[in-house]
Amino acid sequence: MLSKSQAKVFFLVATLGFSGVFLALTFDTMRQIPEQTNSAEISESALRGRHIWDRKNCMGCHTILGEGAYYAPELTRAVERRGEEWLRIFLRDPEAMYPGRRRMIQYNFTEDEITDVIAFLEWIGNIDANGFPFDPDMAPTAAIAAAGAEAPEVLQAAPTYYRNVCQSCHAVEGFGGNTGPALDGVATRFNEAELHQWLADPQAVRPGTTMPNLNLAEDVRTELVTWLLTLD
Amino acid sequence: MHTQTNARKIAWAFFATSMLLLVLQIVYGFIMGFAHMGHDVLHDVIPFNVARATHTNLLVVWLLSGFMGSAYYIIPEEAERDIWNAKLGWIQLGSLVLVGVVAIIGFHLQWWEGRKFLEIPRPLDYLVVVNVLAFLLNIGMTLFKGNRFTTTSVTLLVGLTAAALLYLPGMIWFDNHTVDSYFRWWVVHLWVEGVWELIMGAILAYLLIKLTGVDREVIEKWLYIIVGITFLSGILGTGHHYYWIGAPKYWLMVGGIFSALEPLAFLAMALYAVAMARKGERRHPNRIALRWAVGTGIMSFVGAGFLGFAHTLPSVNKWTHGTLVTAMHGHLAFWGAYAMLIFAMIAYVLPEITGRKLYTKWRAEWSFWTSNIGMISMTGAFAVAGVAQVYLERRMGMDFLEAQEAVEVHFLALVLAACLFTTGIVLFIIDFIKYGLPQPAENVPVTSPGGDAGPGTGGAASA
Numbered sequence: 001m002l003s004k005s006q007a008k009v010f011f012l013v014a015t016l017g018f019s020g021v022f023l024a025l026t027f028d029t030m031r032q033i034p035e036q037t038n039s040a041e042i043s044e045s046a047l048r049g050r051h052i053w054d055r056k057n058c059m060g061c062h063t064i065l066g067e068g069a070y071y072a073p074e075l076t077r078a079v080e081r082r083g084e085e086w087l088r089i090f091l092r093d094p095e096a097m098y099p100g101r102r103r104m105i106q107y108n109f110t111e112d113e114i115t116d117v118i119a120f121l122e123w124i125g126n127i128d129a130n131g132f133p134f135d136p137d138m139a140p141t142a143a144i145a146a147a148g149a150e151a152p153e154v155l156q157a158a159p160t161y162y163r164n165v166c167q168s169c170h171a172v173e174g175f176g177g178n179t180g181p182a183l184d185g186v187a188t189r190f191n192e193a194e195l196h197q198w199l200a201d202p203q204a205v206r207p208g209t210t211m212p213n214l215n216l217a218e219d220v221r222t223e224l225v226t227w228l229l230t231l232d
Numbered sequence: 233m234h235t236q237t238n239a240r241k242i243a244w245a246f247f248a249t250s251m252l253l254l255v256l257q258i259v260y261g262f263i264m265g266f267a268h269m270g271h272d273v274l275h276d277v278i279p280f281n282v283a284r285a286t287h288t289n290l291l292v293v294w295l296l297s298g299f300m301g302s303a304y305y306i307i308p309e310e311a312e313r314d315i316w317n318a319k320l321g322w323i324q325l326g327s328l329v330l331v332g333v334v335a336i337i338g339f340h341l342q343w344w345e346g347r348k349f350l351e352i353p354r355p356l357d358y359l360v361v362v363n364v365l366a367f368l369l370n371i372g373m374t375l376f377k378g379n380r381f382t383t384t385s386v387t388l389l390v391g392l393t394a395a396a397l398l399y400l401p402g403m404i405w406f407d408n409h410t411v412d413s414y415f416r417w418w419v420v421h422l423w424v425e426g427v428w429e430l431i432m433g434a435i436l437a438y439l440l441i442k443l444t445g446v447d448r449e450v451i452e453k454w455l456y457i458i459v460g461i462t463f464l465s466g467i468l469g470t471g472h473h474y475y476w477i478g479a480p481k482y483w484l485m486v487g488g489i490f491s492a493l494e495p496l497a498f499l500a501m502a503l504y505a506v507a508m509a510r511k512g513e514r515r516h517p518n519r520i521a522l523r524w525a526v527g528t529g530i531m532s533f534v535g536a537g538f539l540g541f542a543h544t545l546p547s548v549n550k551w552t553h554g555t556l557v558t559a560m561h562g563h564l565a566f567w568g569a570y571a572m573l574i575f576a577m578i579a580y581v582l583p584e585i586t587g588r589k590l591y592t593k594w595r596a597e598w599s600f601w602t603s604n605i606g607m608i609s610m611t612g613a614f615a616v617a618g619v620a621q622v623y624l625e626r627r628m629g630m631d632f633l634e635a636q637e638a639v640e641v642h643f644l645a646l647v648l649a650a651c652l653f654t655t656g657i658v659l660f661i662i663d664f665i666k667y668g669l670p671q672p673a674e675n676v677p678v679t680s681p682g683g684d685a686g687p688g689t690g691g692a693a694s695a
Binding site: 002003004007008010011013014015018019021022025026028029030032033034036037039042047050053054055056057058059060061063064065066067068069070071072073074098101102103105124127128129130131132133134135136137138139140179 | 264267268270272275279280281282284285342344345346347348351383407408409410411413414449452453454456457459460461463464467468470471474475476477478479480481482483484486550551553554555556558559621623626627628629631632633636637
């Protein structure tokens, strides 16, 4: 059986030896990280965004690269998933997007701060994180088909705003999100004035609705209503 | 024989601080539990990220306070002299409390750094450094000016010093988030899966020597082997935090292999505690302290070793990373490895320094069982919620919020289990209060027939 001094030698060799290997790997990792993370592309704006990320302790609810808390969504590929437009609306007023559901703090970010946060998230999203976050591998086949499918023809004419924002909750011909109702045949149910009224202030029309007030500019709203009226 | 009057008072005060902070930690845990259940009623006052930072930082501070209390008791006792500078000890306790209080108030005013586990703002970090230096100086001088060097006390000192050194990389700002993350884990991982295990091994060795009567040479030999296995696996095991942060791919292999070996150290710790408890011939009357000591060995294996292994391999971790599965592992790991260890130490120390023997009463027994059954049930609730989240959200592609709403009911189970857990903690604290203040050493009869064969047995060993 081992004696105490042999045990001590084992401890010292294991500790010093593996510390050495760890330091060597650290050295190599530091050499490789700049390329793997595109550190040359960390813009001034992205850096400011990271300071905001840090100052607001976003990791206290969210995860990024899988690190943080488990109360709010994983944000590594948020820009790819939602698009800049959607994130802007969300960051201006988080509760507007998910009324009555889990709440995010209203930080009253300025437009510049929102730009910075999105720049940071965009940089994070482009890091080569060895595949993380992985695409769902057990998604129901219908969802996979929908995700991979070409957008239906009717959507080719949709305004950019629709594709960037509305589509994440609403579907047409089965293409889009399922948080809000599908919009097929919406023109047969509502007229132009009703659609305008609805989009201008959903709460006024139906109090308690989960449809957010998107504070649409006049021309964007008109463009949307015009297109929605073609869905009959 | 007993000359450690000052050291005992200081140790007691650190333990009392620990218990106070633990109670606060539990309060914030409930706030988060209710938020996850859909009742985020304090959102405007204590939003989730404040509760979360407070909960985890209180954990770190109360465990550190418990380690320090243990060191203030063990080192003078092993060195056979009183603490080197009692006044410095009190100042150090005061400044630790000050840092803790300021940090927690700061969190509520959003004065922090958004870096998981290391949220304490930079100016306070410097105060932490000064604080820890004062602590190390005090116990270091006590050891060197003492009459006896033992493997146990030197291991404890080395562990505490290494913990202090490893805090430093966490204080550097890097523009690249990936680099920041890389070095943040030097603190967090190399603490809890490295040097804290060294501290744990030393405290456990001390308790086993005192409580089982097994020869010091035997216990300390195994101490070397266990901490050897800890570092053999734990240092490169850090790689399991580097899989998905933008670090090279070889970390998948290195982290996978070595972190899969990490449970061995905890298994060794568990078997060692059980074996020594069986082997012990001279039975110390404080059976509850021995139960906490053996319990910490076993539960650290289940929580830190086994449940860590459950999601450490890259093929599993690709789905579980950043989900409630981590919270499952985290809760039982910290409870088993570190919280129970400090409870063992307190259960042993209080009768020694107050001369009272409350360990025969019902509360001591029930606090052990209710807290453990409660924590195991909490872990179960996290496990069900976590696995459901992994499948619904990560593998089947359900929207995050919908998946969270689907697992809300498991947080009701969590909160109920947490009530049971809290009952155990409250019983423990009632005993803590009933023990009263430490008595002057000369008034306390020697109650320890533990197997310490006396001065010199440890030789002039150094780690």
